[in-house]
Amino acid sequence: MNVHDYLSVLNPEQVQAVKHEGSPLLILAGAGSGKTSVITAKIAYLISEKGVRPSQILAVTFTKKAATEMMERACRLEPLASKAQIRTFHSFGSWFLRYHAAEAGISPNFTVYDDTDMVTLVSKAVPSLQKKNAAHYAHLISLAKDYCLTWDSPELPELEADPDFPEIYRAYENRLRETGNVDFGDLIMLPVILLQDNESLRAFMHSRFRVVMVDEYQDSNVAQFKLLQALSGDDTYVCVVGDDDQSIYRFRGAEVQNILTFQDHFPGTEIIKLVRNYRSVAPILSNADCVVSNNKDRLGKNLVSVRGEGGKPQLFFFANQDEESAFCAQMIEEAHKKGCPYSDWAILYRTNAQSLNFETEFLHKKIPYSVVGSLKFYEREEVKDALAIISFLVNPRDELSFRRIVNKPPRGIGEVSQDKIIARAAANRTDANLVPKLGLVEASLDVLPSLPKKAKNALKEFLDIISELDEMLGPEEAYGSFPDESEDGGLEESAASDAALAEKAAHKAASASKEKVLTLADFIEEAVKKTGLVEYHEAQDEIAGTQKVANLQELFNSAALYDCSRKGLLEFLDHIELDRAAEEPSEENSDAVTLITLHNTKGLEFSRVIITGMETGVFPRADKKEEDLEEERRLFYVGITRAKDELYFTSCASRRLYGRTDFMEVSPFLMELDAENLSVYGRQPAAFRRNFQTLHGNSASGTGFGKNADSFVNSGRKSSLGSASSGRILNTNATADDDFDDTLETVWRKGKRVYHDDFGYGYITNAIYSDEGEYIITIAFECGRKKSFMPAYQASSLMLCGE
């Protein structure tokens, strides 16, 4: 594509950002301001106009999805961009470490331990810890690594004052090094340490990458910042893109300060702001702006809507989450009848657990949906089992994988025997001061004679299986030196793009006709069968009615495009560990509603968005204060700015949590919305009505206040929505909202006999109005329990008894 073509579609600030050179650059890109267009154009521009070699460009993103999209779009503008390094932070770290494994003290065939593995390893390293505490410390360790702190860092106590922590961290670290593997934090921290300690390596990287760009910079953590610093030489062009208002990963060590203080660390930085929003209609944007302006700690900017006027966002109040999900389903269904595709819609929620209600409802109504993120396919037991086999094959020091598979199905090799083997391997290593080639296999052989008969035979059998599989893989291949810019990058290159994979598949198909080529899928299937895992999980399926075997089959399929070799195995494992976010929903139901957590929506956009569960305790979560609350607010801001055309909020008066029904207060964020640009439906909680109008004066009148939710959606479900939610007995004489409370008082009065679905019969012993203006009754049940209710919202479970 001609340079003038892709520059001509950009606005002046965007062009300025693309053409900028000579100093570090910070692009503050508001939501929907076309930042990906800018980055991709910049990559293309550097290559085609500035003569930068593609391989000298490193662009890092936060998610695989973003990396893939960036690569595709850059290649569309400039095909040579395919030679640029466009990766996630973690994938870059992994790539780097493969070539510097020895210096980092890890196996070149390392695999990545996830959070669950970390917990297990902590409890193995410090056996005295309870499981719960192990999880706590595992979390602290990963946080420490996010801040690039080792166990002996002097600053470690600033992060966590617990005097036990450094020792536990140290014990974990030793144990991890014994396995030769790394955790997620290491993928960033180890490269930083290597680069900081090794000047020539640093110099090499500086000459290797002349341009370093970082996307979503607001979500980078301290370790990632240090990595960027280490990669930046005197002549390196550094460009970061981010939006401080969209920083939502503080809990994981992301440091907003990275973007707020970027200029301090990179002197001479030029800042370019992109504030023209091309995504959302004006009323949506003004609500977003109203909300985020409540945050103090921000650089500050106002988005300008390019699209202009559109419909106002709508806020709906419901009695409980069943009405909420029913309403959403109904609204989507009605829009669908008018020709709106399901895929236009996204349901956003704070926690994954909230998806369940919607899934149930959508299944019932036969609305296609896909749940993003919570799939956790690779975290399932059977899948982890299968992966453990191949992880162990590529890295026979991998303690956790070994433990996972050696006695599954039960062979009689219990924990005691396992501990013996691990201890032996550790001793082996220290005594000889070198890494045994087959760590745990050799250790097993050493320990074998001392085991009880049953365990001995079982272990022999297991070792035979492993060695058979090992032979199938052929000899180990060594890694060369780090690929310099004249080469194409090496290790993962063959699996780096879909195009490459497709090509490979075609090649496979062609050669398959000549001779039967063993793919990785065949190999994994063979491995799982040989170890007896298939039978084991088949049995489990029969008992529990699970889908374990089917899941295993799916795993085999996903390995079909990789070589049956050690290298292929590693590529596959890397793909799984680092790219799991990229799993696309299957194409067969491409027209589906998206169910997604607010966090997962980063970088996405939808025509119509419903943000659900707007209640205190759900969103924001109950324990959020001050800075954390600001982060929750930014999360809300991210959610709002995903919407292009239509935006809805829903809030429930009561919600089932842990099988218990709790009364909810409205989310304080709702009070921060823009009254001028919001329509409100359903029964407003008193707290909302009062605060919202106080905050916004009388401007709210005429914006749809007081309208019932069911007047908006007229259908068979009417009776359970809106004003009729005052209890079954009132269905026949539901009245207008305004004189509604008086009715409650007479109907649910002291002394009346009632029936509750969960608690049985009882009497009303007390009735009061709360400070919030809610009518609250207390009931003494015959079962002995005493509970309080707000009958206005008790649509389904509480009933008055006739005399």
Next chain:
DNA sequence: TCACAGTGACTTTTT
């Protein structure tokens, strides 16, 4: 070593 039953904790958010 394994199976079972009782109990307690749990729900953030993710590379």
Next chain:
DNA sequence: GTCACTGTGA
């Protein structure tokens, strides 16, 4: 309401 951990007993 569910899951997973813990301890006990065979």
